Amino acid sequence: MGANKKRKxxxxxxxxxxxxxxxxxxxxxxxxLDDIARHCYVDRRTLYRWRLRKDFQRELTKAQERKHKHFRLKLSEIRRVEDFEFIFRAAGLI
Incomplete structure (x- = not known):
């Protein structure tokens, strides 16, 4: 092993x-992203670097998939107009 070889x-x-x-x-x-960085007590640039990490991306994808699955199940249970209104209000869409 050479002296100039960098260790990972x-x-x-x-x-x-x-x-x-x-x-x-x-x-x-x-x-x-500024608000998220502030809540995490890091600089916005740190948050950008985190988003480039493979392990962070993997966990982010898992969380997104969990939440999408949860919302799909909830949407399949909706039977009334009031339920749609509740979901849209909770999502900040109305």
Missing amino acids: RRRAELDDRHYLAIELLTTVPTPN
Whole structure:
């Protein structure tokens, strides 16, 4: 092994701040990235770097899929107009 060969540095595991960011990124309506970074006590640039991490992307995708599945199930249960109104209000759409 040559002296100039760089060792691959092991990245730290995702922590509570990462999972908070994931939760905020999957809320509807999604807060802006400045607000999410502030809630996680990190700089906005750090949040951008987190979003490039493969492990962060994997957990973000899982969270999005869980929430989509949950909403699809809820939508399939709707039988009344009032239920639609409730969902649209909860999503901040009306």
